[in-house]
Amino acid sequence: MKITRRSLAAATTALVLCFGLVSCGGGGSDPDRARTLHIGNGAEPLSLDPHQASGVWENRIIGDMLQGLTTENAQGLPIPGMATEWSTSPDGLVWTFKLRDAKWSDGQPVTANDFVFAWQRIMTTTPPAKYASILFVVKNAEKIYNGEIKDPNQLGVRAIDDRTLEVTLEHPAPYLPGLLTHYTSFPIPKHVVEKVGKDWIKPENFVGNGPYKLQQWKPNDFVHLVRNTNFYDNANVCIDQAFFYPTADDNAAERKVRAGDLDINTNFSGARLEEINKNLPGYARIHGYTGLTYYIFNMRKDVFKDVRVRAALSMTADRDFITKQILKAGQQPAYSLVPPGINDYQTGAMTVDFKDQNMETRYAQARKLLEEAGYGPNKPLKFTFSFRNTGDNPRVAPVVQQNWAKIAPWVQVEILGGEAQIHYEKLRTGDFELGDAGWISDFNDAKNFSFLFQTSTDQLNYGKYSNAEYDRLMAAADLEKDTLKRANMMKQAEAIVLKEHGFMPMWFLTNRNLVSPRVTGWVDNAVDIHRVRYLCTTDAQKAPAPAKP
Structure with a gap:
């Protein structure tokens, strides 16, 4: 009702x-x-x-x-939350957090053990946590999540005492205070969850801090x-x-x-x-947003294993028309992965190769690529494009459908709208062919976008893109302390996924609210x-x- x-x-x-x-x-x-x-x-x-x-x-x-160890202020910047202060070891791998005197809503104290319990649970819960990969920076987190380590006590987080939490990382992460504002790192009430299990989130059982x-x-x-x-x-x-x-x-x-x-x-x-x-x-409130709308090719589908098909579809989506004539709220066409406003990173240093071509040139090139891939009147290219039925997405979907139809009469695309939460569940489980998605930064660092296409990212790598050199560069960037060298490694990785058309960047977002x-x-x-x-x-x-x- x-x-x-x-x-x-x-x-x-x-x-x-x-x-x-x-x-x-x-x-x-x-x-x-x-x-x-x-x-x-x-x-x-x-x-x-x-x-x-x-x-x-x-x-x-x-x-x-x-609330986690850190939280956001009214400006959206990270500030102390449950932790009042923290320190790091000289190598940047061990962080020690001092917790404030705080209570759960039922009056029980919030302790370091609540954080240990929560972080171990997110790596071992069933069904697997959709967002666990954001905490893979913690020592042994990925191995525990993947079942390579069976003992969750091997996770790099321990309670020194009730008010002191020690976190050990796989590699230095100067962005950690920002990352810890994300809900994946929040504590949960150990004394309640151990009693009622998954039902702890029901209103009659809920206890929060x-x-x-x-x-x-x-x-x-x-x-x-x-x-x-x-x-x-x-x-x-x-x-x-x-x-x-x-x-x-x-x-x-x-x-x-x-x-x-x-x-x-x-x-x-x-x-x-x-x-x-x-x-x-x-x-109407409009502001720049560290976010991206992008379309995902499901690499598990034979049709999208061919880079020529992916390139043809990406180059013929008219981003300029969509942003200027459909969206009309300051969104910018996206030809790269990392949006503007990300610290220590030059947005747009790497772009798709068709960025400066006009649309007629793109259509001609796309038709040639698809014909080389074996498609034509006797073998039409058919696929479904799934989109979220929220916001402007239902208005954009028929536009890109028309864009693709202009390549040739034998390009046949069915568009399917769905509830946002159901749509994302299908992306995570691979129940789609080509789908739209959005990503908003969880912390201000280019890795929060680049990690989406690492093989290890699991559920959030919706299309299951995988490239060994991409993974190697991202792993090397994790270990690099020099910010310029680190950014260059991530730019090289970005260039790889763009060259292979592992996804379709569509537009950089603005946030829009009615207040x-x-x-x-x-x-x-x-x-x-x-x-x-x-x-x-x-x-x-x-x-x-x-x-x-």
Whole structure:
């Protein structure tokens, strides 16, 4: 059932009908609308367990319920979280973190053992964690994940005492504080998980160490979070409760923002920007984003094992038309892997070889490549293109379908839209032919993009691209301390995957949000992370603060 809530002007009715507040939200009445936020979150979470999640829509929720050694500030930059300070050994391999005096939402202390337990669990959980590879920088993590080491106690993380955590790495990683803001590194409550297992994430069992705790999750309707009064910085949290709604239809979500039913929606169509600025002045927020939309060839399919086929399809996707005429919100055509804004890396130093060719030249070359690969009227090229049905993706899919049809009448492409979480699950399991994907930086380093095409990346290397020289260069870059030499190694690796057309870079992202002027504390940033703990409302700022328990 689709949940709606009447506008703020009809507050009395809203207490009965609700938008997930009273009869729907399970959290009792909404005594203080001033301290409640309603957030359009794009897609329905597949899981709120940090060891099974993989989407930005899940991160938005999990990051308000749990907190790692480091966290983000309002600007999206890494700052101390559960750790108040840390030090590293001279070789950069051993990091020692001092933990703050913090509690779980049930009052139990957060200890170093909770981190050890969580990090061992993500490497050994069933089904395998989708995002475990981001922690392969930890000593023995990859070998434990792959079953080469059976004893999880061999993982390079140990509790020296309740308030001191030692982490040993496979290689130096100066970007580690940024990486540790990611939910894969968050602690989970050992005392609860050992008791109830996978059910620990259910609202009736949930215990967290973040500013909010899980009150209710009604699938395909909303996730309801309420304030965790045991959070160490609770005194500086303004919002009492937040509701996250799946909003795959940007235009419908825009109408809800306009009606006051949503305070925030985490996307909007660039084609609607002029109209939004007219009808909702001050709501549209656009900012540069360290992210990429790219299309994945499933290398397990015979049709895409031929580099000529991959090259032909990549060169005929009209990125300039798509960004300027369809997206219209500052996105830039992508001809390389690593987006602008990444530290110590020259974006665009390596590009696909057709970048400067006009489209007519590309079409002619693509037809020739496909004919050389054996395709033609007697052997048409047929495949399906799967895309996420969120955001602008449904508008772009028929455009690239038409682009490919211009190569020749015998290029026949079926386009298939799907729910974002289901789509990504199919990418991970290989149940696709050509599929679209997006990647947002988890930490500010080129490796966070380059690792996507390493053989060892497993589930996140959706197309199963594999090249021994690529892997060798990435491994060498991990061991290189000189930032310039390290960047050059990753550029060489990037050149390999681009030359082999291991994927199709499509466009570099902007983050786009609709934010009601009643919301305060919102800071546009390159990672598009806006934790509820930093937000407030104009109403709440005018009203006296509620009594603290």
